[in-house]
Amino acid sequence: MTDAAAQGAHRARYRRILSFAAREFLKIWWFELVLPRFGMSSISERTRGPRMQRFARRFHVLAVDLGGLMIKVGQFMSSRLDVLPPEITKELEGLQDEVPAVPYADIRVVAEAELGHPFAEAFAWFDETPVAAASLGQAHRARLSAQDAVDTGLANVIVKVQRPGIDEIVAVDLAALRRVARWAMRVRLVADRVDAPALVEEFAQTSFEEIDYLHEASSAERFRENFADDPRIGTPEIVWERSTRRVLTLSDVTAIKINDTDALRAAGIDPAEVADVFAEVMFDQVFTHSFVHADPHPGNIFVTPLTASAPGSRNFRLTFIDFGMMAEVPDNLRDGLRMLLIAVTGRDSRGLVRAAQEIGVLLPSADTAELERALSTLFSRFGGMGFAELAKVDPREFTDFADEFGDMVRSLPLQLPENMLLLIRAVSLTSGMCSSLDPSFNVWDAAEPYAGRLLRDESAGLMRDMANDAMETAAVTYRLPKRIDAIITRVDDGNVTFDTSRLERRLDRLEGIARRIGSGVLFAAMLVGGALLVPTLPPLGITLLCVSVLPLLHSVFARR
Structure with a gap:
């Protein structure tokens, strides 16, 4: 073209x-x-x-x-x-x-240009049929050349190649999305709750990172290090010698897709247990490592069967792939999410409001009394229910609740912080995936042990802080009699002096400000009086107007 x-x-x-x-x-x-x-x-x-x-x-x-x-x-x-x-x-x-696949010939042109070698030199075999096609690129199975296999210790690999011309397409799409975001901000209901242009810019940053395969490779290495000693998690190894910005080569770790419940049961794996482990791992990513896989859809997570090595050990592990979309969780957001999780599992409406303010979803200026009452009602009626139980609730109950508190919630100054977009996506996908694996899955049950652990950690930290404060107080108390005795001795000897020069300078400054304020009041009085007298007593009125300049000059230039 x-x-x-x-x-x-x-x-x-x-x-x-x-x-x-x-x-x-x-x-x-x-x-x-x-x-x-x-x-x-x-x-x-x-x-x-x-x-x-x-x-x-x-x-x-x-x-x-x-x-x-x-x-x-x-x-x-x-x-x-x-x-x-x-x-x-x-x-x-x-x-x-x-997603429609790109023809193999076009993919080969991009890959060979990036790698600087013909496929015959880079790979012993390359499957022309893609194993997966995504919006920004697609993946093919391949086998490394004999020399590369010896150097890396790997043989079968997956090669991800960007779609041709994807950089220009991303630029056009982002330009259109920015225009749509500006349109959305003209709708007051949207503008009061979310900064649409900021969300688009966050989406743009994520998109640029996702089409940089070297960035994805670095994220994969970081994720691998976070869970290096965790038997629940597996990750692919990166073949750096065959990876560039547009081509990524990594070990082939494909296994049972996490949503293939029939294949899981055939392998002797309980889908409900997979759901529990998946939820635990996602909680760990948020609260322990602050680095979250933000695209955990079924195509990016495999369940790898294992041979149980000991009684009670799991016969599977979760294998994550595709690290192009990752979410960083800053300290303030992680602290707010901890508060949120503890409040939700404890059915604490006031704590939930404080957590929403800490995260930035609810502005501190909001009147939260009615919101706390609504949350208390929500917890008392629907708290602790899983999705399967909620599906059985009479829809009229939800309608009544919405009618009673809908206007109040809509009037609150709610907003979506910029760094929440990817995290919300990860949470939404996780919740939906766990519910599909186990219809009786209850997010409260999954969160409660984690919230308890967070609460114990916070209590331990609080006890440490209290112990440190007590030690500091005891040390000060121990030294206090000696210091008081030393001060009394100096007073008796007449060696105590006070430097009041700074206080005197401040008093002089305040006195000058008071004079200038008085001059300003006098100027205003003379100006108004002169303006009123000009029509009836022109000489006196004009004189007052002219003389009013003097207090004005004093008020403006006295300090100088």
Whole structure:
């Protein structure tokens, strides 16, 4: 494709994304804002489900047709089970795996240009059929050359290769998303709760990191080091000699996909136990290592069968791949999440509000009394229920709760901090995956032991702090009589003096400020009085106006 043709294709792509967004914004504005103002809320509510499903289908077609970041946007939407209706999330589930593959010839051109060698020299064998196709690249099985196999100790590998021209496509998609974000900020309901342009920029940063395979390789090494001594976790080894920014070669660790429950049972592995271990590992990533795999969808996690070495030991381990999307958890966010987890497992509504403020989701200025009451009601009725139990609750109960507290929640100054986007994605995918592995999975049961451990750690830290404070207080108390005796001796000998020069300078400064304030008041009085007297007694009024300049000059220049 010539440069002119490529530029034309990119402009058409940009316009197609914006026209799609404009049409959808117009429909949302009409049904969700205009009709309710004219007393036709019932039409909006009655048609919301079908409208959301049609929107998801249209976006699905757009994403598959365009590829690039549109696939990533759809994948993110499909994981937001917490805020998006099932009509959208279910329709977009297919985007996790169903991405058209790039022809082998195009992939080979990119890979050979990056590696600087023909495939015949770099690999003993290369499978032309991709094992997986993603939005930004695709993976093929291969076998290293004899010499590379000896040097690395590896033979069978997976080679990830970027899609041709993906850099330009990402740039076009981000430009369109930035424009859509600016449109969204014109909607007050959105602008009051989220900084859409900031979220797009965070998404952009993540996307740029994801198309840099050397960055992904470094993240994989860091993740591997974090769990080096953990028998629950496996990670691939990086073949650095055959890796560049656009090509990544790593050991082949493919096994049973985590969502293939039939294959798990056939291997003698209990899917419910897999769900428990998966939840534990994700908690560890957040609270222990502060480095989280932010794309834990089924294609990126395998269950590797093991031979149980001892009674009671597990017969499997979880193997993570694809480290292009990782979330860093800063200290303040991790502390807030600890508070949140402890508050949720303890059904502590006040603690939950404090945690939301610490994280930054709820601004400190919010009036939280009603929110605490709503959370107490929520905990007392639905607290401790798993997804399977919640599915059996009468929908009218949720409706009644929403009617009672919906306006209050919508009025709160809520926002989504920038560093929460990837973490929310990871949590959403984890929750959905565990529930699919074990329909009776209860996130409260998974979180409670972890929260207890965090609470014990915090209590131990508090006891250490109290012990240190007690030791410091005892030391001060021990030295206090001697210091008092020394001071009394100096007073008796007449050796105690006081330096009041700084205090005198401050008093002089305050006195000067008081004079300047008085001059300012005098200026205002003379100015107003002169203005009032000019119509009736012009000479006196003009004199007052002229003389008022003197206190003004004193007020402005006295300090100088």
